[in-house]
Amino acid sequence: MNKYLTGAVPVALIAAVPLMAALVVAPVTSPAAGEELAITQCDQGGAQVQPTGAWRVPTSQRYVITSGFGPRPSPGGIGSTYHEGVDIAMLPDPGSVLAAAAGKVKVAGPYGGLGNAVVLDNGGGISTTYGHMAKLDPAMHVGATVTIGQHLGLEGSTGNSTGNHLHFGVAINNKYINPIPFMQQHKAPLNGQAVAPSPPRHTGPPAPPTPPGGEGGIGFPLPLPGKDRRQSLNTPPIVIPSAIKGFYVKAANRYKLPWTLLAGIGMEETAHGMDLGVSSAGARGVMQFMPATWSVYGVDGDGDGIADINDNADSIMTAANYLTKLGVTSGPAGVKKAIFGYNHADWYVNDVLYYAHAYGGGTVLGDPTDCGSGGDGNPDLPPISDKRIKKVLGWAKDHLGDGYVMGANGPNTWDCSSFAMAAYAQVGITMPRTASAQRDWLAAGNGFKVPADKAKPGDLIFFDSYLGPNKIGHVEMVFNPAGHQAIGARNPKDGVTLSDYGYDITHKHLFEIWRVGQVSDHPSKTGQTTTTN
Known part of the structure; x- marks a missing residue:
C-alpha cells in the first residue's frame, strides 16, 4: 500500500470539527436546482452501458448471439445438434467472461465439448454454464465463491468450437432452459448492449480481491491479437x-x-x-x-x-x-x-x-468498462440537491469505523471506490466500480472538475496511489471543505475514517476534485426533485 495512504493526520485535529456541522450545505435557491437528469453512459461502440441488478449478461462488451437454444444443425460438423444454451460473440474482439449472478463454482476446467468451462451453482436450483473459454481466471476452482460480475476467464474457442464465442447456459434443477426468456425475466436481457459493473452488494461476506491487489478485485486479461499481423x-x-x-x-x-x-x-x-x-x-x-x-x-x-x-x-x-x-x-x-x-x-x-x-x-489492473480519460465533464449540470448530499454524507458518517479490505463490497467492510459507489447509490446514482473509472465517468458528462479551493461537501477527491503515478487509484468524499476534511475508506490501518486531504493536494502526482451533477439512474417523470434542506 502506498505510504501516502497511511492517514498520518492526527485524529484529534480531525475530530475538532463537529460531524453534523460538516453536513450543512448552502441552500439551493435557483428553480433549476431541482432538475434531475438521467446519467450519461459511456459510449462503447455506440452501445448504452446499463446498470445491473441481481443478474447481468456475462460480458461487459457489446456482443451478438450467433446461435440460439434448441435444435440446430451441427456447426462445422462437430458438436451437438441440440444446443443447451446460446452462443455469444463479443465485439469487436474476444473479451472477459463475467459471472451472470453470484454463486459457487461446481466445475472449473476442461468440460467435454465445452472445452475450458466454468459451471456456477447460483442457488435455488439454478446453475449457469460458461464454455469454450481460452483460459480461466486463476481464482476459478471448485468450491470458490463468486460474486456477480466477477471475472471467470477469457472468451475463446476451446472444445468443439468453430470460432471465438462464449457458450452460456442456464439450468433449473439440472434441466437446461432457454437463457433468453430467463434473463429477460431477471431484468438482464440478452440484447447485445454493453453492461456496466454491478453495484456493490450490501449483504454477505466481502469479495476477495481478484487479481490480488487489484482495486475492487477488478482487472481484465490482455486482449487477444487480431488477424492482421506482420x-x-x-x-x-x-x-x-x-x-x-x-x-x-x-x-x-x-x-x-x-x-x-x-x-x-x-x-x-x-x-x-x-x-x-x-x-x-x-x-x-x-x-x-x-x-x-x-x-x-x-x-x-x-x-x-x-x-x-x-x-x-x-x-x-x-x-x-x-x-x-x-x-x-x-x-x-x-x-x-x-x-x-x-x-x-x-x-x-x-x-x-x-x-x-x-x-x-x-x-x-483496471476497469473493463472504464470510459477512458477523455472529456471535461459538463459544468452546466444543475447542482445536486442539498437533500441528496445530506443523504450521501449521512450514510457515509454512519459507517465511520468500518473496515477496509481491498476488493470488499460491504456491508461493513469496503475499499475506497466501493464505499464511494455505495454512498451515491443511496440517492439512486450508479457509478462505476473503480476510482479511475469513476473519475472518467464524471468526465464523460456526469459531473465536472472544480478547483480545490471551491470544493463542496459531497465532491469526490481522486489521486494516484498503488496503481502508479499516472493512474487514479484512490477516491474519497469531501466532508468539510473549510478544514480539508474528507471521508472515505482510506487504508487497512484506518478503515473508514475522516482525514485531511490538504497534504494530498501538494504531494500527489495526480490530484483532482470532481462534483457529481444532479443526475439519477431513474429520473422523476416531471424532471424535478425536492430540494428541502
Missing part, C-alpha cells in the same frame, strides 16, 4: 535476456502492467535489444523512442538521476510510463489504443499482443 507471422518470440527481463518486471511493478506487454513491445521493436540500430525515422534505444517523444515522457529507470534514451532500464521504464499515459488500463480497448499510440498501425498492435501472449499474457 512480423510475428515469420519471427517467433525469442528467449529474453535475464537483465532485460528484470527491467521489464521492474517497470511493470512500478506502473502496474503485465510485464509481458512490455516484452511484446521489446520483441517487436528490437528483439529485446538484439538490434539496437537507430531506425530510419530516428527512433533509438531498446524500446525505440523518438527524441521528441523522449523529451516529454523519458524517465530515469535505474536511479542514476539521468533519463538516457539509450539506457535499457530508462527506455523500458519510459515505455511503461508512456503506455499508462496513453490509457492502457482503460479496458481492452484502452490497451489497443495505447499500443496503437506507440506505433500507428493495426498490425503493430496485433504483433505486440501476439508476443505478449506468447510470453504468458497477464491481467491488467
Whole structure:
C-alpha cells in the first residue's frame, strides 16, 4: 500500500470539527436546482452501458448471439445438434467472461465439448454454464465463491468450437432452459448492449480481491491479437535476456502492467535489444523512442538521476510510463489504443499482443468498462440537491469505523471506490466500480472538475496511489471543505475514517476534485426533485 495512504493526520485535529456541522450545505435557491437528469453512459461502440441488478449478461462488451437454444444443425460438423444454451460473440474482439449472478463454482476446467468451462451453482436450483473459454481466471476452482460480475476467464474457442464465442447456459434443477426468456425475466436481457459493473452488494461476506491487489478485485486479461499481423507471422518470440527481463518486471511493478506487454513491445521493436540500430525515422534505444517523444515522457529507470534514451532500464521504464499515459488500463480497448499510440498501425498492435501472449499474457489492473480519460465533464449540470448530499454524507458518517479490505463490497467492510459507489447509490446514482473509472465517468458528462479551493461537501477527491503515478487509484468524499476534511475508506490501518486531504493536494502526482451533477439512474417523470434542506 502506498505510504501516502497511511492517514498520518492526527485524529484529534480531525475530530475538532463537529460531524453534523460538516453536513450543512448552502441552500439551493435557483428553480433549476431541482432538475434531475438521467446519467450519461459511456459510449462503447455506440452501445448504452446499463446498470445491473441481481443478474447481468456475462460480458461487459457489446456482443451478438450467433446461435440460439434448441435444435440446430451441427456447426462445422462437430458438436451437438441440440444446443443447451446460446452462443455469444463479443465485439469487436474476444473479451472477459463475467459471472451472470453470484454463486459457487461446481466445475472449473476442461468440460467435454465445452472445452475450458466454468459451471456456477447460483442457488435455488439454478446453475449457469460458461464454455469454450481460452483460459480461466486463476481464482476459478471448485468450491470458490463468486460474486456477480466477477471475472471467470477469457472468451475463446476451446472444445468443439468453430470460432471465438462464449457458450452460456442456464439450468433449473439440472434441466437446461432457454437463457433468453430467463434473463429477460431477471431484468438482464440478452440484447447485445454493453453492461456496466454491478453495484456493490450490501449483504454477505466481502469479495476477495481478484487479481490480488487489484482495486475492487477488478482487472481484465490482455486482449487477444487480431488477424492482421506482420512480423510475428515469420519471427517467433525469442528467449529474453535475464537483465532485460528484470527491467521489464521492474517497470511493470512500478506502473502496474503485465510485464509481458512490455516484452511484446521489446520483441517487436528490437528483439529485446538484439538490434539496437537507430531506425530510419530516428527512433533509438531498446524500446525505440523518438527524441521528441523522449523529451516529454523519458524517465530515469535505474536511479542514476539521468533519463538516457539509450539506457535499457530508462527506455523500458519510459515505455511503461508512456503506455499508462496513453490509457492502457482503460479496458481492452484502452490497451489497443495505447499500443496503437506507440506505433500507428493495426498490425503493430496485433504483433505486440501476439508476443505478449506468447510470453504468458497477464491481467491488467483496471476497469473493463472504464470510459477512458477523455472529456471535461459538463459544468452546466444543475447542482445536486442539498437533500441528496445530506443523504450521501449521512450514510457515509454512519459507517465511520468500518473496515477496509481491498476488493470488499460491504456491508461493513469496503475499499475506497466501493464505499464511494455505495454512498451515491443511496440517492439512486450508479457509478462505476473503480476510482479511475469513476473519475472518467464524471468526465464523460456526469459531473465536472472544480478547483480545490471551491470544493463542496459531497465532491469526490481522486489521486494516484498503488496503481502508479499516472493512474487514479484512490477516491474519497469531501466532508468539510473549510478544514480539508474528507471521508472515505482510506487504508487497512484506518478503515473508514475522516482525514485531511490538504497534504494530498501538494504531494500527489495526480490530484483532482470532481462534483457529481444532479443526475439519477431513474429520473422523476416531471424532471424535478425536492430540494428541502
